[in-house]
Amino acid sequence: MTPGLASARSTTFGGEPRPLVAVDCNGADLGPAEVAAGAALAAAQGARVLLFGPLAELGTLPAGVEAVDAPVSIAKAVDPVKAARTTPEASIVQASRAVAQGRAQALVCAGGTGAALAAGTFNIKRAPGIYRPALAIPVPVPEHPVTLLDVGANAEARREHLVQFAFLGAALARTVLGVALPRVGLLSNGEEASRGSTLVLEAHAELSERAGAEDNAFEFVGNLEGGDLVSGRADVIVTDGFTGNIALKLMEGVSQTMLRAIRDAAMSSTRGKLGGALLRGSLGGLREQLDPEASGGAYLLGLRRLAVVPHGRFTRAGFAQAILRAERGAREDIVAQTHTALERAGALRRAPVSASAASLPQAQ
Numbered sequence: 332m333t334p335g336l337a338s339a340r341s342t343t344f345g346g347e348p349r350p351l352v353a354v355d356c357n358g359a360d361l362g363p364a365e366v367a368a369g370a371a372l373a374a375a376q377g378a379r380v381l382l383f384g385p386l387a388e389l390g391t392l393p394a395g396v397e398a399v400d401a402p403v404s405i406a407k408a409v410d411p412v413k414a415a416r417t418t419p420e421a422s423i424v425q426a427s428r429a430v431a432q433g434r435a436q437a438l439v440c441a442g443g444t445g446a447a448l449a450a451g452t453f454n455i456k457r458a459p460g461i462y463r464p465a466l467a468i469p470v471p472v473p474e475h476p477v478t479l480l481d482v483g484a485n486a487e488a489r490r491e492h493l494v495q496f497a498f499l500g501a502a503l504a505r506t507v508l509g510v511a512l513p514r515v516g517l518l519s520n521g522e523e524a525s526r527g528s529t530l531v532l533e534a535h536a537e538l539s540e541r542a543g544a545e546d547n548a549f550e551f552v553g554n555l556e557g558g559d560l561v562s563g564r565a566d567v568i569v570t571d572g573f574t575g576n577i578a579l580k581l582m583e584g585v586s587q588t589m590l591r592a593i594r595d596a597a598m599s600s601t602r603g604k605l606g607g608a609l610l611r612g613s614l615g616g617l618r619e620q621l622d623p624e625a626s627g628g629a630y631l632l633g634l635r636r637l638a639v640v641p642h643g644r645f646t647r648a649g650f651a652q653a654i655l656r657a658e659r660g661a662r663e664d665i666v667a668q669t670h671t672a673l674e675r676a677g678a679l680r681r682a683p684v685s686a687s688a689a690s691l692p693q694a695q
Contacts, residue, residue: 351436352381355442357404358407358440358446361646367384367388368390369646369651372648374395376651380395380654382398383426385402405442405443405446411449412445416449427453437639437658439628440639455638458634460681461633465485465632466482466640470560471625471626472563478567478568479575482575482579483576487573488572497534498676500513513566514550515542517531518554518560519535521556535553548676548678552564552565624642625649626656
């Protein structure tokens with residue numbers, strides 16, 4: 332059984348139907364059929380899935396999995412914003428629209444992050460008071476899991492964006508990981524408060540002030556260096572999407588390279604093979620901990636419904652995890668929990684004083 336999957340199949344939870352997850356099958360490196368195979372694995376554990384992709388490539392679908400013929404993909408579009416606006420027949424647009432209309436309760440996008448962000452923003456829409464959505468991923472660091480955001484939704488950010496990301500990440504750490512008082516840090520090139528870009532300096536100053544004034548929203552631990560991504564000094568680390576994406580890909584690349592090096596060393600001699608056989612169980616558990624597919628991908632936070640964005644290079648096991656993560660997040664209503672936490676902390680964007688009540692966005 333795939334690690335992390337439930338052992339029993341059930342299409343209900345607490346007597347209610349389990350949430351339906353809309354999945355964009357286009358854009359995955361291994362093709363739509365691999366995403367459909369992941370949906371079948373998730374359905375075997377009770378998930379209900381609605382696929383959007385080319386029917387001719389999806390194969391035979393098991394009970395619990397339905398599909399809409401949507402062969403058009405904008406996953407590789409040069410301008411994903413324009414593509415999402417002008418291509419209503421695209422699979423990601425149809426999938427996000429199904430979530431916006433209430434036909435499905437969560438979204439999984441197997442294609443490009445830009446297309447998922449654009450289609451989600453246009454159709455599902457930002458939650459009231461959110462500046463920009465952010466991609467947040469619980470990084471599988473052994474013994475010290477850390478939530479890193481933003482990991483790719485916003486290549487550029489402003490001070491108020493990073494500040495809100497801190498509150499978003501802390502709310503996610505509490506609701507998903509059960510951290511009572513998350514420790515939040517800013518990724519920088521030095522620990523001193525005087526180090527970092529203008530953006531980091533401005534965000535540091537506001538977070539220092541607001542974290543002390545809010546009612547235990549989180550503990551701000553200041554600036555953190557790259558090595559602190561795995562040191563356990565923080566539960567949440569905040570940065571812009573450009574830096575965060577590079578940091579995440581570097582961590583994943585180094586961990587996978589080290590695991591391959593250990594395997595190659597163990598197979599290089601008879602003595603190494605004997606030692607490897609003795610350590611196989613322990614190393615197997617470590618490999619599962621470090622496997623990016625085991626987490627299922629990143630949460631796209633800040634929309635009115637939950638979205639999960641896995642790596643396009645995932646295999647069926649990773650896509651199954653992404654679907655189950657989205658289904659579980661919808662069932663536990665992570666969106667409402669995080670939004671309530673932001674509201675209590677006063678971290679939502681305030682409408683201009685001149686705005687009339689009728690013009691304010693309403694939660695759905």
